[in-house]
Amino acid sequence: MYAAQIADLAQLLTTAPETPEGFARRFGLPVRERDIPKQHDLLLPGxxxxxxHLLLAGHACRSRMLRDGRRQITAILIPGDICDPEAILAHRTEYTVNTLTRCTVGEIPLAQIATLDHHDLTANLGHRLRREAAIAREWIVSLGRRVGIERMAHLLCELRWRLSAVGLAPQDSFEMRITQSDFADALGLTAVHVNRVLKGLRDSRLIHLHGGRLTVLDRPRLEKLAQFDPTYLENWANPA
Amino acid sequence: MYAAQIADLAQLLTTAPETPEGFARRFGLPVRERDIPKQHDLLLPGxxxxxxHLLLAGHACRSRMLRDGRRQITAILIPGDICDPEAILAHRTEYTVNTLTRCTVGEIPLAQIATLDHHDLTANLGHRLRREAAIAREWIVSLGRRVGIERMAHLLCELRWRLSAVGLAPQDSFEMRITQSDFADALGLTAVHVNRVLKGLRDSRLIHLHGGRLTVLDRPRLEKLAQFDPTYLENWANPA
DNA sequence: CGTAATTTTGACGAAATTCAACAGTTGTGG
DNA sequence: CCACAACTGTTGAATTTCGTCAAAATTACG
Incomplete structure (x- = not known):
């Protein structure tokens, strides 16, 4: 009976998330809203x-810490993303999720999800997981073969694309309150170097960053610098 | 009718691949064997x-090339791995797969796979995809936050673990005919630096590498250097 | 409005790259 | 089976990218 509804979950890949009430009405799933402060753990490995956890507002990340304090962010989560998609299937998280800014998350009981049509559910989650795998592969390329400024440029292109896909980047401008230190942990650089790299992008008139809002001033040139090819983000319009 | 058989496909995660005849007998799937020379493309994006494509022998990789010739390997494939698991679900490859050594691949017609029980198939593939995602996350950590020698140590720990899981690394020793230049493309380093890093591991008596065979001489110390935590590879024993 | 967090900048150092040369290995055809 | 060519591995020196340390300027926040 929920089959037609959950199939529409695909829509969450291409529209901004909404209020829990609207979500519940559209998909027949209860969502409890919760606010989390910035720099807080949302999930722990195991x-x-x-x-x-459906991210409704703010930015979060999956991250891993080495014993000596080095930290690497493995994914940045934006509104519309599910923080722990594999936990739905495997009933166990693999990683830490923490908030980068103040976040609003929607909590959907797994018991409710279990009542959904299994075929549609795995199709939708598989869809999300394949998309995330494609993003992870591109991060590997960035970390392995792009220098600092290209790496930052590529991440900004990716974020602009993803935010735009859910309607959160009008005029190539979007809210970005992530700390330079967090950018560093995502890009495999130091906070100091991130600062220099951002200055380079500003001096080249590629971006404008002020008051927690980032504007891409020259998208073609930024994407060329990053060698950004959005193919890996496209072709995910609808699950089979 | 194939349900019980394909459920056993999980076994492929924990046993060495076999001959096409044995495979066909065990799983009821026809497999055409094919030999591919080293450094050849096996699949192109799109x-x-x-x-x-089931890898039966040899080593292959998924890789991406930037316009200026820089190349990054995003995954290393060993016997038992499926080269293109998402192509089975999405009917479209996302990446290039090329051989690193001479390979034997088993080709299983998708039409045959389509006759299998859908639930078991998605469970098995989902299982593999989640495992690969976990490996990709750990590569991101390596590329972002480990220095050269740690990065190489971690990759060798991963390969030893995975090869051991399919019975191809007795006494912590395994065949490794991958070029230093290919290691470089996997680790985000140059071939020259890979050479120095390998020398460092040899001089520290952590590994022995001769005639295409790599032996881990001091596993505890190598894993400590790499901060290798195999959790991300375990807990994948069987799909739900 | 004051304190903490974050950003910015400079000087110096370490990790990795580039360039170049040479040695060793592998594969091939005569 | 040898000779040769092509590829792969090894090493040194100079350079670049990025990291570390430190301090000042700016911004965010209770």
């Missing part, structure tokens, strides 16, 4: 959550 | 293959 957790067995009984709710799925 | 291809719509009508067979799935």
């Amino acid at each position: 957790a067995k959550p009984n709710v799925a | 291809a719509k293959p009508n067979v799935a």
Whole structure:
């Protein structure tokens, strides 16, 4: 009975998230809204959550810490992303999720999700997981073969694209309150070097960054510098 | 009718691949064996293959090339791995797959796979894809936050673990005919630096490398240097 | 409005790259 | 089976990219 509804979940890949009430009305799934402060843990590795976490507002990340304090962010989450998609299937998280800014997350009970049509559910989640895998591959390319400024440029291109896809980047401008230190942990650089790299992009008149809002001033030139090819983000319009 | 058989496909995650005849007998799937020379393309991005490629022998990789010739390997494939798991679900490859050594691949017609129980198939493929995603996350950590020698140590720990899991690394020793230049493209380093890093590991008596065979001499110390935590590879024993 | 967090800048150092030359290995055809 | 060519591995010196340390300027926040 939920089959037609959950199939529409695909829509969440291409539209901005909404209020829990609207979500519940559209998809027949109860969502409990919760606000989390910035720089807080949302999930720990090995957790067995009984709710799925849908990011409604703010920016979060998956990250891993080495014993000596070095930290690497493995994914940046934006509104519309599910923080722990594999936990829904495997009932166990693999990583830490923490907030980068103040976040609003929607909690959907796994018991509710289990009542959905299994075929549609795995199709939708598989879809998201393949998309995330494609993004991870491109991060590997960035970290391995792009120099600092190209790496930053590529991440900004990716974020602009993804935010734009959910309607959160009008006029190539979007809210970006992530700390330079967090950018560093995502890009495999130091905070100091991130600062220099951002200055380079500003001096080249490629971006404008002020008051937590980032504007891409010259998208073609930024994408050329980053060698950004959005193919890996496209072709995900709808699950089979 | 194939349900029980394909469920056993999980076994391929934990046993060495075998001859096409044995495979066909065990799983009821026809496999055409094919030999590919080293450094050859096996799949190109955007291809719509009508067979799935199971690596039976040798080493291959997924890779991406930037316009200026820089190349990054995003995954190393060993016997038992499926080269293009998402192509089975999405009917479209996202990346290039090329051989690093001479390879034997088993080709399984997608039409045959389509006859299998859908639930078991997605469970098995989802399983593989989640495992690969976990490996990709750890590569991101390596490329972002480990220095050269740690990066190489970590990759060798990963390969030893995975090869051991399919019975191809007795006494912590395994065949490794991958070029230093290919190691470089996997680790985000230059071939020259890979050479120095390998010399460092040899001089520290952590590994022995001769005649295409790599032996881990001091596994605890190598894993400590790499901060290798195999959790991300474990817990994949069987799909749900 | 004051304190903490973050950003910015400079000087210096370490990790990795580039360039170049040479040695060793592998593969091939005569 | 040898000779040769092509590829792969090894090493040194100079250079670049990025990191570390430190301090000042700016911004965010209770």
